[in-house]
Amino acid sequence: MIDFYLNGKRRQCADITPDTSILELLRTHLGQTGTKEGCASGDCGACTVSIGEPDASGELRYQSANACITPAYQLNGCHLVTVEGLSRGDALHPAQAAMVGCHGSQCGFCTPGIVMSLFTLHEEQRRRPAPLTQERLEAALGGNLCRCTGYRPIRDAALTMDDYPDTHPTWADDPDLATNVAELRRSAATTPELAAQGHFTAPRDLATLRELKRARPRARLVAGATDLWLETTQQLKALDDLIDVRQVAELNTIEEAEDGWWIGAAVTYSRLEPLFQAHYPAFAHLMHRFASSQIRNRGTLGGNVANASPIGDTPPVLLALDARVALDGPAGERELPLDEFFLDYKQTALEADEFIRAIFLPRPAAGQNLKVWKLSKRREDDISAVLAAFAWRLEDGAMRDVHLAFGGMAAIPRRAPHAERALEGQPPTVAAFEAAKRALRDEFQPMTDVRGGAEYRQVAAGNLLERLRLMIAASNNSTDAEVTLDAYAH
Template structure:
């Protein structure tokens, strides 16, 4: 057991909890705050949504997060707001009041999570321009409701925006009580949750505890506990390591691009990607819900080494590199050399991913990304294709094709790349690339798709690229829907 200290609805809490305690279980089982519900215990349904921000940053925006997969120890130094904290002496929060007035709650189980998603939306956007469809979809996409059909929830969100709310004093006050995470376990303790604040400290802990699990957003790791009931007894949190928290432009004019700290979240990447990699930004909008994107990290998605991770195929197509830190210093390697086999990487037991380098697109280069999944939103990929290319004098150059879901690892389609490189943008060129895909991949069958489906789907993505390049946009859409 180790201690964690945070503000809950403005009240200081000090709790002793096991390393693998979730914020949800701490709220419900230890503190008795049962307004926050457990639905799926996997970060999918949003019933457990709470709002979180740094306790010492009163001007910072709140982030909606899934309490069921948020480690309780990561609440240290945070201000946590639950549905119980929204009512003031003047009345309910606009999110609560409009949910009532618009009849947006029926069984009520999912309602607290919806209210908290609306709360974070209100706090960041109140009294500004009317919410667009995209804004509402982003804010509520991670909250499932089987009763209302969503229309009254949307109505509540739109009505909420016109209402004023006088926040309690504690909401805008910084905390002087919550300070840095204490050292909370004696040497050799079998149970611990460590939160180093520097890369050197992280590497020291990594060397001292080679079997400890690294945790950032916990959006995948925590499922081992909630779904498989595995104990997570030794955890090293990387989210407070300063060197892993920055986005920096390259200072090498011969190698333009950006260094992304391994603990940078997807939400923090959105502005950069929207400006320089719009196709990547669009993919992020389908990578889980807002709650997941507020927590998940680029470094975690890479280190997890899942063959259906969404970002590795895109990073492979972009020619990304990794900076890996260890006791002997840092080393760099291309991402395509990092993945060795299913869940097996080039990372040694005493090393961590510190940064990811994403090269800038050259003047004539284009990136396109298409994800296939059973649901369009908030679902895992069956197949994902990322296509990087330039067209010079009617012929392809700089071709790099990354695929996920087609092998035990995310990988480039080298034979298909070679079939397109230097070739004209013709149907014959793409047919040759489609044939070459059979030499690049032998996909497996699983619950998300058969090997035959994956082979056909990947080939169809190449056809989609061909149609995109040779047909007007409207015709491409008609063709896509017809097939």
Template sequence: MIEFLLNGQIEKLDQADPNLSILEWLRTKMRLTGTKEGCASGDCGACTVITGTPDQSGSIRYQAINSCITLLGSLHGKELITIEAFQQEPGHPVQSNMVEMHGAQCGFCTPGIVMSLAALHANRKESETSNGQILEALSGNLCRCTGYRPIIEASHQAMVEEWKPDSDHPAVGMASRLPAPELGGIHQDSFTLSSPQGARYDSPVSLEELRTLRREAPDARLVAGGTDLTLEITQQLRTLDHLISLERIPELQGCTLDGKELVIGAATTYQQFREPLCALWPAFDSMLDRLGSLQIRNRGTLGGNIANASPIGDMPPPLIALGATLVLDGPEGERRLPLETFFQGYKQTALQPGEFIRSVRVPVPEANESLYIYKVSKRLDDDISAVLGAFRLTIDKGVVRDCRLAFGGMAATPARAVQAEAALTGQPWSEETLETAIAALDSDFSPLSDVRASSGYRLQVAGNLLRRAMLASTSLPGEQLMVTDYA
């Protein structure tokens, strides 16, 4: 049985289709139709809802997520807040300011926008919220009537207003950030959700339970954030017969510093590992700003991005450039291997039957090491890479002592440019050396032409990104480089 709060009321489900998304359940089972379906792929934000998850500090973390690509089973032990929670007076400041400043036109996208901004309002730490924070919150919400100016103005005004609903308000917890008392009574045990048709969703709560399930069902699909896997259900109309959830297993969560490595649990979301990773390697910060939308980063996990084995996944190239190591686990025990050897072909990995990614070990910076990450895509926000370049350079007294250059979008897998690396290593960090390395990229890659970019464009961009790394490494402190990050 799964238990959760829906707009302040406890919900208990002992039988439901494991392939059911939160959006479909809300609209077809609960008749809560304020949450809209626009794309069913996590791109438009019309389906945005808010989840509240208790954390170790005793408070609750509110996050905007895409309900169209989040499975119902993920709600166990959480709060689910939909736009209907705000129909009771007093209304939320975001709503009143959207009305007063004409932030809604056709209205189809408005519920999702309100939910994204209400989550920002609940999480704000200061009375004044920056324009960047508002734009980040809205990056996953498309307004088809292009009404962003009044929406942003309404957002600024809403963020300086307090919201004090009475105790009977269904979303009162968002004002206090304290868990509703009902959450404390929800069981913390593992559970299995099943349908009469035989589909199954297992949610183990320990590593040993997971190993047992993998031994019994090595072909079951693993799901954590589900931001890519769920597209098989919503876009390809598949039924996934057996799903095993990873998000309630403590050993797969969080970040710890172990000697000279940052260990990131495979089920840790982008938002959860962002701060500790960027504290070591700041280059990840701007890249993570452009990885999906905030709704996607609130759900997507590091292990999922790697195990998906997409040639255009954003995290593998910089992790390969850093020499990251994977810890794999399964019925036969634990083993480690370099991330770059994990990818063995298009959508093919080194995982053995029953294995799963347990964690990723990222080296901490050494002296004179720098990391540069550049993403090129057709639009700035919420888009897939055409090319992503990641370069770890060790430059000492003007000489490239060591380097690792990794790219996404240039081959069937994320891969290193070993010929270009050889052209740089031991040579002066100069324009002449750079030209030799750029020329060597022709030997490293023969990229495909597809809807995102042609082969020739990809090769030229790859060289340009390496040139950009040189410009960044040799610019004066505070000097700005007039180079765009997108095509």
């Protein structure tokens, strides 16, 4: 049973298979066809919806999500808003009215998703008014593709929403909606056995999760589902035995310690952005190029690590920062350095009945520098061809604690120990970096795929090291020399 609110009305859906997406639930089971399927992989944003969940104060906070890759069962105890639920009779919501006024729609297929992203932005502005900077607009709309408009009228619509009457949906008049959703969330319990169709279980605590993994070691864990769900939408595989970890309390905490932070495996990227901004600006900047807001609202750091993709964006940064990972399971807890977690392509140190409990992010050392550079075909919402994360200190003119980590250069994300040794204890000279680049060529044999050839990746990785040298030299000379014209390379 999926028990939730849809555009202000309570809905209960039974006999839904575990691998049903929100999009399929809406279009096939509920007859709500305003939400469109475009790519079925979380890239285009045509299926964008807004999911409201109670915050600490009991108020509903809305976040955009890709309906095509979000499990329908994760709607339990939530308020789902779709494009059908925005207008008030014939009176349009400001997001809709602005799109009409600015001619932001042409063929119209992507329009419902864009409108829902604007609705979510409008709700956030209602909660916490702030200037709509270019950065915020890109964050709000970067996950919505449109082949017709060139985006300028959509941007204009975002900037002019407040110029239109603040027409709100009829469901927004219900003073008890937030309370009802919160009460539903407290009482919602996912039925472990769904007839003969499979399992979808959503434990609430660590002890229950351990027992589930003991009983069902082959069950797939799902948090944001931003990668796992592609197995059903792209490969047509059945996902009929799932354990949803989004509600596990212990996996949703960020615990500060004297030497760093333990980040629960179910903590989303959106929740991590303030921490990154305060302590790891380069990591925070990467988030602007990490997928889209729809993905960041659902995806988790633990999922990106567990996925063990050689082109995952966050593992190289974590490796450069000497992160550690805490594993858990029926046999108990254990901890290991992240560079011992990745074994081979899509293979990790996890036992069959284990899961990632948390990731430890060390507090930056005094004088530590971090630079993260991502190369991809598209500037926004794209997968890396090569990602480099460099951490180091300068002490008496010499480089210390040098960590060079790469994605896209091997079957796993990993550091470059030979190149690190070439720079450790050396001044950042041309000769030192040439030695590091030679070492880099010897220790990586990257693959060729649709995102780049092996030779391209080798050259690009060496050029990123050269960029680092030029940046350090420019900083030491106190000049404003540009290292690159790429506005996203900081």
